[in-house]
Amino acid sequence: MEPVRQDDGSEYFRQAASWDTDHVLRTKQSEKRAWLVASAAGVIALLSVSANLMLFPLKQVEHRIIRVDETNGLVDVQRTTLSDATTTYKEVTDKYWLRLYVRNREHYQYDQYEHTYRTVGLLSSAQEQKKVYAFYRPDNPASPIHQYGSKVRVNVKIRSVTFIGKNLANVHFTKIAEQPGAPSVESYWIATVPYRYVNEPVSDDLREINPLGFQVLDGYRTDPETGVTRASEAAK
Structure with missing residues (x-):
């Protein structure tokens, strides 16, 4: 078995650090998209409730x-x-x-x-x-x-x-x-x-x-x- 060279260890740790950074970035982007979707859904729900309230006076028996x-x-x-x-x-x-x-x-x-x-x-x-x-x-x-x-x-x-x-x-x-x-x-x-x-x-x-x-x-x-x-x- 060949011994691990010092250069190989450095490259390994550099790639590991890069992977952790990418993972954090992807997680933040995913959370950002989730918040955007949730905010859009909340706005649509609010608009729907407002529309129903505006139409309520028009309803009659x-x-x-x-x-x-x-x-x-x-x-x-x-x-x-x-x-x-x-x-x-x-x-x-x-x-x-x-x-x-x-x-x-x-x-x-x-x-x-x-x-x-x-x-x-x-x-x-x-x-x-x-x-x-x-x-x-x-x-x-x-x-x-x-x-x-x-x-x-x-x-x-x-x-x-x-x-x-x-x-x-x-x-x-x-x-x-x-x-x-x-x-x-x-x-x-x-x-x-x-x-x-x-x-x-x-x-x-x-x-x-x-x-x-x-x-x-x-x-x-x-x-x-x-x-x-x-x-x-x-x-x-």
């Missing part, structure tokens, strides 16, 4: 009520935003059923007479049903079928709904009587409507018409509204 016009079968989506404290889900629901009830009770079309009669009855309490049935009976001279016959059609336009007490509302509406060959006749009315919701077991057929158990109570009445013209109605 939105309820949609689908209204089916019983006179013509058209579907109307009622887009109502409940973001303010002055409007509640109950108010929106109550107005929907009040509008539906008054529209059906005051509307008249000869070929839909039976359907309208049944719908109004299913949305009325037992006491009010008696009045509805007595009014719609064909042997009643004051029934709509005797007043209007088969040619006159009475459309109803709901103008506004105002709550005047607990489960008590005024519904302002316009009646538009039309018949072939004659100008339409408009009249203005206020319906006073007491109502409630009941949870009584009913058949599936009845649930399709009245799923929430809405009922108009005894005391429904209509009165002519004076001082209303087409111009004032259009301004509402």
Whole structure:
């Protein structure tokens, strides 16, 4: 075995020192890259949170009520935003059923007479049903079928709904009587409507018409509204 020369020992230690220096440099560079990646990830996360916070005020709860016009079968989506404290889900629901009830009770079309009669009855309490049935009976001279016959059609336009007490509302509406060959006749009315919701077991057929158990109570009445013209109605 050849002895190790002094020059070989020096070269060995020089290379060892160089390796340690390179290793330290690589470790520092790796740590630097890791910190850069972590910082970039932190910035992205912060920007994401900030964006969500900026968009948060734009988020709102939105309820949609689908209204089916019983006179013509058209579907109307009622887009109502409940973001303010002055409007509640109950108010929106109550107005929907009040509008539906008054529209059906005051509307008249000869070929839909039976359907309208049944719908109004299913949305009325037992006491009010008696009045509805007595009014719609064909042997009643004051029934709509005797007043209007088969040619006159009475459309109803709901103008506004105002709550005047607990489960008590005024519904302002316009009646538009039309018949072939004659100008339409408009009249203005206020319906006073007491109502409630009941949870009584009913058949599936009845649930399709009245799923929430809405009922108009005894005391429904209509009165002519004076001082209303087409111009004032259009301004509402």
